[in-house]
Amino acid sequence: MHDVVIVGAGPVGLFLACELGLSDCSVLVLEQEPELHSPRTALPLGLRGLTATTVESFYRRGMLQELLAASGVDGYPDSPDEPAPPRQVGHFAGMVLDPADVDVAALPFRLPGPAMEGVLTYLEAVERMLSERAAKLGVEIRRGVRVSGVTQNEETVVAHAGEHEYAARWLVGCDGGRSTVRKLAGFDFVGTEPQFIGYTMFATVADPGKLRPGFNLTPTGLYVQMPMQGHIAMMEFDAGTFDRSQSPSREHLEAVLRRVSGTDVTLSDVHLASTYTDRAMQTTTYRQRRVLLAGDAAHIHSPMGGQGLNVGIGDALNLGWKLAATVRGDAPEGLLDTYNRERHPIGAWVLDWTRAQVATLRPDQHGQAVQALIRDLIGTRDGTTYVFEKLSGSSVRYDLGSEQPLVGRNAPELRLEDGTRLGDLMQEGRGVALDFTTDRRLHDSAKCWDRRIRYAAGPARNDLGLGAVLVRPDGIVAWAGDSAFDREAFERAAGRWFGSPAL
Known part of the structure; x- marks a missing residue:
């Protein structure tokens, strides 16, 4: 029996498989297509855009150069000392934004790093790269397997495919907008019907x-x-x-x-x-007992703005480390439930974001009036910056119950004076504790979670006025403290996300 069965070997399912493989979980991926190559995923129909936030996720797992090479990108320029304006910013309802109008200084907690730009790629390239990485991590991928049934009890879940049964402790449906897993497991799927x-x-x-x-x-x-x-x-x-x-x-x-x-x-x-x-639908929950959903299996919408693949990768990144900790048995109580709590609102927002674009595109007087208004707004610096924040994912912030403005956001690419970057420390899929004050108390406290948190210390090139930061494996800031280290607050945050310390 496997720890996790993933149904669907698209980018979302494969990224999740790699996340679980990093934690030595036993993972089986089932894919109904017999071959990796498909005209639908190759160029040109497979063309997709990855936002800078998604590209950063690949970078933080040591896959940036592989992604660029697979996408036919020669490479990124060396990151500057100060954040530079993006070269591409996308569009809203077909109205292309001007990169020069993005106010970089207004973007929250933006620091320069190796992954500052989005990438145009194609599905087959991403799937091939992730398949190879998953195999190196011990993930088994079986193609040509069509799941026809899902049953579960309190201990296990079984995917039925013809005469074969694949048992696991958990099953994740990453099998696209027409998800078989979603239907078989009885998820409610609600939303709005198409207009175009x-x-x-x-x-x-x-x-x-x-x-x-x-x-x-x-x-x-x-x-x-x-x-x-x-x-x-x-x-x-x-x-x-x-x-x-x-x-x-x-x-x-x-x-x-x-x-x-x-x-x-x-x-x-x-x-x-x-x-x-533009049918826009979402499951009412991303989990039914031992079955979870990610990507298009959990939410579908029009491709306006290129959000679908990026949101799916975000689902996989959020779910992977939480499910791995649950499999290992060191997850704090309720950790897996935070997947739905954090990601469901993001999916709901994306549906509304695409609905707004559909309303703007309507070929009637109402649509024409909205188009004129939107053109005026994105013709301003504030309007362009607002839309770019939304498109890039940099505006996402989970409510983690803290008033500290960095907590709940994707961590900026913090860099120590010795050149060590946050991304360098995240490739193993562990949390990271960065100590800019070299306070021995933080070191001793972080070592209590030795298997789950990696500790690094030293002055930073830009510490954003902070003394220390705790970053979850998905890159989200779980805690941030000033120069006066509060050991109790740090340990409370670490325990919330990483369980009891292993003293």
């Missing part, structure tokens, strides 16, 4: 000059001509009435493109095409 149908295609365009590059809002919808010739996305408000069980024909795609673009453009051939809607 979206299409992504790779086609031969007879007269590409009739289409403008980039994002194009029109009176009838939106179309995007990607940098790769023939890679086109578009959306049309038809209340989601197109039958998505059938592949769209060349004639249908051409007709939609003509209506949305307002041109008589011609598609000579369509090589690949996929559809999506």
